[in-house]
Amino acid sequence: MDADLLLILPLVLPLAAAVLALLFRNVPRVQAGINLISMSGVLAASLGLLAIINEQGIQAFASGGWPAPFGIVLVADYLSVIMLIVSAIIGVAVAVYAIPNIDTERVHFGFYPFMNLLMLGINGSFLTGDLFNLYVWFEVMLISSFVLIVLGNTEDQLAGAVKYVMINLVSSLFFLTGAGLVYGTAGTLNMAELSLVLNEVESSGLVTIISMMFLISFGIKAALFPLFFWLPASYHTPPAAVSAFFAGLLTKVGVYAMIRVFTLLFTQDIGYTHTTMLMWVAGLTMVTGVLGAAAQNDFRRVLSFHIVSQIGYMIMGLAIYTPLALIGAVFYIIHHIIVKANLFLVSGVAQRLGGSFSLKKLKGLYAHHPGLAILFLIPAFSLAGFPPLSGFWAKLVLAKAGIEAGAYGIVAVAIAVGLFTMFSMTKIWVKAFLPGSSEPGAASENGTPERTPMTMGTRLMYVPIAALAAVTIMISVFAGPVFDLAERSANELSDSSAYIEAVLGHEEPAADPYTRLDLDRRSGGVHAR
Amino acid sequence: MRLSLILRTAARLLVPLMILFSVFLMLRGHNEAGGGFIGGLVGASAFALYAMAYGTKDARRALYADPRTLMASGVGIALVSALIPLFSGAPFFKGLWTTLPGGLKLGTPILFDIGVYLLVVGMTLVVIYELDDDGLSLFPRENRRGTTPSSS
Numbered sequence: 315m316d317a318d319l320l321l322i323l324p325l326v327l328p329l330a331a332a333v334l335a336l337l338f339r340n341v342p343r344v345q346a347g348i349n350l351i352s353m354s355g356v357l358a359a360s361l362g363l364l365a366i367i368n369e370q371g372i373q374a375f376a377s378g379g380w381p382a383p384f385g386i387v388l389v390a391d392y393l394s395v396i397m398l399i400v401s402a403i404i405g406v407a408v409a410v411y412a413i414p415n416i417d418t419e420r421v422h423f424g425f426y427p428f429m430n431l432l433m434l435g436i437n438g439s440f441l442t443g444d445l446f447n448l449y450v451w452f453e454v455m456l457i458s459s460f461v462l463i464v465l466g467n468t469e470d471q472l473a474g475a476v477k478y479v480m481i482n483l484v485s486s487l488f489f490l491t492g493a494g495l496v497y498g499t500a501g502t503l504n505m506a507e508l509s510l511v512l513n514e515v516e517s518s519g520l521v522t523i524i525s526m527m528f529l530i531s532f533g534i535k536a537a538l539f540p541l542f543f544w545l546p547a548s549y550h551t552p553p554a555a556v557s558a559f560f561a562g563l564l565t566k567v568g569v570y571a572m573i574r575v576f577t578l579l580f581t582q583d584i585g586y587t588h589t590t591m592l593m594w595v596a597g598l599t600m601v602t603g604v605l606g607a608a609a610q611n612d613f614r615r616v617l618s619f620h621i622v623s624q625i626g627y628m629i630m631g632l633a634i635y636t637p638l639a640l641i642g643a644v645f646y647i648i649h650h651i652i653v654k655a656n657l658f659l660v661s662g663v664a665q666r667l668g669g670s671f672s673l674k675k676l677k678g679l680y681a682h683h684p685g686l687a688i689l690f691l692i693p694a695f696s697l698a699g700f701p702p703l704s705g706f707w708a709k710l711v712l713a714k715a716g717i718e719a720g721a722y723g724i725v726a727v728a729i730a731v732g733l734f735t736m737f738s739m740t741k742i743w744v745k746a747f748l749p750g751s752s753e754p755g756a757a758s759e760n761g762t763p764e765r766t767p768m769t770m771g772t773r774l775m776y777v778p779i780a781a782l783a784a785v786t787i788m789i790s791v792f793a794g795p796v797f798d799l800a801e802r803s804a805n806e807l808s809d810s811s812a813y814i815e816a817v818l819g820h821e822e823p824a825a826d827p828y829t830r831l832d833l834d835r836r837s838g839g840v841h842a843r
Numbered sequence: 844m845r846l847s848l849i850l851r852t853a854a855r856l857l858v859p860l861m862i863l864f865s866v867f868l869m870l871r872g873h874n875e876a877g878g879g880f881i882g883g884l885v886g887a888s889a890f891a892l893y894a895m896a897y898g899t900k901d902a903r904r905a906l907y908a909d910p911r912t913l914m915a916s917g918v919g920i921a922l923v924s925a926l927i928p929l930f931s932g933a934p935f936f937k938g939l940w941t942t943l944p945g946g947l948k949l950g951t952p953i954l955f956d957i958g959v960y961l962l963v964v965g966m967t968l969v970v971i972y973e974l975d976d977d978g979l980s981l982f983p984r985e986n987r988r989g990t991t992p993s994s995s
Contacts, residue, residue, distance in 0.1 A: 336915035378936040
């Protein structure tokens with residue numbers, strides 16, 4: 315199929331599905347079907363895009379026919395397309411899971427249209443090649459996620475949503491300010507052109523300051539230390555299908571944006587931005603996340619804190635900034651999205667069968683539902699980095715990259731945090747799945763509660779969980795090909811010339827007289843002040 | 844809030860004018876100040892005024908369509924305006940123009956504006972009507988004086 319068409323399909327399909335779902339708002343079944351078709355369509359289009367990129371390299375598309383530095387371009391390189399594919403997999407899994415998990419009231423209030431609008435925002439963020447357009451997609455994503463997080467109107471949902479909304483608005487403010495400063499400094503917002511122009515700005519101190527504004531903005535979205543507190547405060551409140559989608563994807567869009575700008579745009583002062591700032595932030599994020607998790611007693615709150623700690627690993631890859639470390643970061647993202655979303659899906663089934671998300675109330679699920687227990691163990695062990703599961707490979711690559719680059723401190727932190735992750739997963743396993751100690755209450759004689767009958771809906775919820783577990787096993791067994799893919803992506807990230815050429819063509823815009831003059835005047839002005 | 848005779852009489856005069864003006868603003872938008880967004884807001888305020896004068900139930904009846912359907916069709920129309928260029932081989936979102944006999948120029952951007960107009964009208968009215976459902980006493984209620992507003 316035509317490459318341009320494949321580039322816009324991940325945007326057109328969810329938008330069309332949102333329209334149709336809104337029109338069929340009184341027929342939940344039709345909406346569920348539309349949602350499933352749209353998500354599968356996005357997956358198919360993304361896979362098609364991967365095939366084209368494999369053959370022809372990076373694809374760029376100027377929307378409306380306006381050429382690159384002036385119009386808005388959509389760009390698909392390996393990183394974009396990998397993110398598209400993985401998020402579409404989660405989209406399909408959640409589309410199936412939502413059918414039994416989302417009650418009719420939430421469907422009536424527009425669950426499916428907003429799910430698709432959220433997907434639209436996520437896909438747009440991955441595809442855009444324009445900094446301001448990225449901001450717009452972030453807003454699309456945020457507004458849809460605001461709605462999804464309060465949908466249902468329970469008290470804790472509203473409490474969580476207030477924190478979520480407030481902090482994300484602050485993040486948007488930083489993003490917008492940063493984008494304004496970039497435009498004032500460089501005179502363009504096209505990322506490929508910025509990559510050329512920002513490296514020639516005389517006042518590199520100003521560029522570093524701007525990069526820190528983006529670090530704060532994306533750091534909030536990605537839940538980095540010390541800006542992560544909104545995440546554990548809000549992610550455990552909506553239904554499991556929503557929180558799985560959020561947990562898998564939303565923070566990773568922040569990580570994606572961070573990788574994009576800190577490989578393409580802000581590479582002037584790596585010693586400060588990457589090796590100092592990002593490295594410290596990565597380490598502290600890992601540690602605080604995992605320590606926070608140790609104190610929690612709610613299935614999803616434990617998992618939420620682990621999102622924070624795992625984000626640290628991805629940023630660690632970016633901070634070390636060698637090709638191998640970038641491979642590690644990309645591999646980690648692939649592994650993490652699948653595993654984390656799956657764990658949240660498992661928590662939803664555990665809640666259905668055990669009646670609660672609280673680890674104090676859940677117990678003995680293993681006795682009656684050994685299948686669920688095994689399906690929990692696969693992502694849980696993978697998250698903790700047990701060989702030979704996918705998390706092990708991801709951590710191995712990162713550790714190797716760290717040692718090669720001489721960043722021993724962060725490697726030590728990463729390994730220690732891995733052990734603590736094991737502790738948390740074991741805690742969930744012991745408390746929720748093994749028979750509890752002889753506490754008085756719902757438990758019967760041997761500490762095992764009554765068997766909860768399986769309904770049709772619960773069985774259906776097993777399907778995406780099993781499928782995602784299978785994907786995790788695939789990533790573990792075929793770690794080689796996935797590693798290759800991550801390697802190709804890392805190569806593109808370390809050498810952005812292919813990206814720039816795909817967007818701008820062969821000409822060198824910085825050599826353009828008007829840009830050059832403009833640039834001199836602007837940066838001169840900054841100096842004078 | 845009570846039904847007000849002055850407001851009702853004024854609304855009967857103003858609402859058609861406002862709707863007309865909103866369409867004018869929308870069509871004017873391509874070359875001068877105006878456009879689908881501002882036109883949609885004026886159009887929505889016409890229905891909001893009607894709702895304040897006669898109650899939301901009558902305002903809903905006057906609109907015929909459910910505001911949520913308006914929202915969906917608005918986005919749908921905007922999406923179609925972006926997709927039309929694909930069928931003639933032009934890139935996505937390219938503005939295509941044709942001149943009708945008589946010199947009227949029509950193009951996909953006006954279709955996009957119509958979509959925005961419908962979306963804004965629908966979205967604003969969803970919010971305004973929701974305020975009434977939540978019991979905000981902004982709108983007259985039926986049977987407050989034993990008569991329905993429309994029977995006056």
